[in-house]
Amino acid sequence: MVLKEQFILTKRYKTISTALMAIGVLTIIVLYVAHGSKSDPKEQARFWGSLLMNSVYFLLLVNAAMFFICATTLSWGGWQMSFRRVTEAISACVPVVGIICGIILFAIVFGGNHQIYHWTDASIVKDDKDLLFKSGFLNKGFFTAWTVFTIVSWSLFGWKMRKMSHSLDNKPLENIEAGKKYMWKNTVWSGVYIVVFGLTVMSCTPWLWLMSIDAHWFSTMYSWYTFGSTFVAGIALITLYVIFLKNNDYLELTNREHLHDLGKFMFAFSIFWTYLWFAQFMLIWYANIPEETTYFKPRGYGIYSGIFWLMFIINFVGPILILMSRGSKRNYTTITFISILILFGHWLDFFQMVFPGPNPDQVPMILYDFGVGLGFAGLVMFLTGRALSKSPLIARNHPLLKESIIHHT
């Protein structure tokens, strides 16, 4: 059997991604004219909040692909090897989306608008006991340093992992010793990446980027919650790409068995996300301390409650009921549907994480944010497609490829 190893970008694919990016740019311009150019800081915050939410969501989303690679490498999993290039291609978006996200974050922190990040305003922090107490962590210097560290290290280690994978394409491993050495090198680098990931996504980064919007409120689970949200969405994105390539007659070595496992991942991490959501919610609900309930007041019981409960249904009830049976996890249509549902649901999750802070009085028009989100989706499509077409679709010399070919669920 001759494998179709080279992905060729079709014109349709390029047109769609360009059109989506055009929609995004257009929405940003309209949003800027309607809100961002106003002198009222609240109006400006509406504009920047939309950019913040979408850029952070899509950055964490594409970065989840690299986490998936490193986690499976570290556990010596072989089943994902037949579509590993897809995850690599998605993670190749990290540098570009990361730079965009970094620019937006710095523009908000240093741009003089304190509506989103209250703690950037020295005159407020001066008289605020809580913010003063937190200022050792919540200050512009640490924010800058940590943001740069986050984006640079994700890009760098992701690049290293991809480079090691591509180095085998034209140079097969000579013997078992070379293979063992290669696997060991991969294990070490993914271990380093996981440590960096633990320090960034699973702890400080979501606290700084998202939780500090509600600067008075705090939750140590918040980062895990954000991780759960983006990881399940990242798996959904990987699944969508696998199905897209399967539909175009690529990835001959990937079959229903792999799809089944991806479905299991989505099912499991939807429940993991719900578990974290509930653990965070229940303790605050039970203790009922005013400084903690401020977070859930506008979300669960205020004007944002519609979006809040809708996203809970989409992200928990949908996956648990639809993905529970074996048949639905092996069905391309169901999996496509649920992947899109999960991607949208966790995007809504980010919407309700960001906007009650800067816009407490009314729910902003979500169509604007959706338009900006489509723009970012187009960018991810464009970058992923480009990365896919650059290297063979099968990591043909990887020692664990056979394990993936004979994979059986």
Place this chain on the structure above:
Amino acid sequence: MAVKKFISGSFDDEAVLFPAVKQVRRSGHKIHDIYTPFAIHGLDKAMGLRDTSLHVAGFIYGITGTCTALGFITWALTYDWPINFGGKPFFSLVAWIPITFELTVLFSSVGMVWTFCWLCQLAPFVKKDHFNLRSTDDLFVMALECTNKTNEAETISFLQSLGAKDVQVQHKETKWWWGTYDKDKKIFEPKTETVH
């Protein structure tokens, strides 16, 4: 209790077993079961078995657990003995979710274990006939059920030609029954065929 006549053969390699299963099914013989010391991926497909409905049972047990927990707590804390916990409403669903979750898991897991044992006919103090005790160690044992049309000699040589070793005709009880292994020695006595 129904003693039936079987022809059993042992295999020691999956690479031999899988083509043999295919050939046996094609020749029209009825495979009673294949006993293996460990789960072999793809053997159920090769034998043409349907998917297990164990998970459906698990779902039903889980739902039962959910309903039991929610039903009981609701009855106890809103109707039978309402208590004011820190000013929370009597019907405070959020606080009951952990218990509901635990009971769902408990019901579905314990129920599935019992159902699994029932389906596999496993239980303490219960006896089961074996075709070849080495099927718990290092052999894959295939048992073909004999019918009126089965030509024993032909089937035996057919199995042998497929790579089976130790092919023999056996009369075996297919159900499970009460008894202890040490007291009742009848299991090792020769059995005769019953008419069906």
